[in-house]
Amino acid sequence: MSARTRIDGFLGTGEEDAGCAKTMSLMHVYAELVLAGEDAPARHPGVALHLSRCAACGEDYAGLLAALR
Template sequence: MSHPDESATMARLRQFLDTDPRDVACERAMELLHVYVELKVAGQDPEEHYPGIAVHLRACGPCSDEYKGLLAAVTERWP
């Protein structure tokens, strides 16, 4: 009999191991993250211009957190 969490664990492992060939990896994503954010703030679709970064942000938690933080810093109003 399998452990109840086995299927969820296997799904996470499979997601981790299955890399999308369009994924640009952390270094390239970080190099262009400010441009990606600027496009988003300007009302454009950054995923259209940089699909490899979009793929990477969906797959990489730390880079996604950086994106969200930078986007929040740029869009929040300061007193």
């Protein structure tokens, strides 16, 4: 993914993106759904979208998954 694509994605976040605060408050729920084999992106699409766009939240999520495993 090019830097321009990442910038456009960041600047173009819309209402469907959960944002950092909401993602952080739901991250443990989202991670537990993933580990249980549930379709977490379908249940929390705004969180899934945010995790794909925000590197900081994505790193926190990866660390949480690693700790829960």
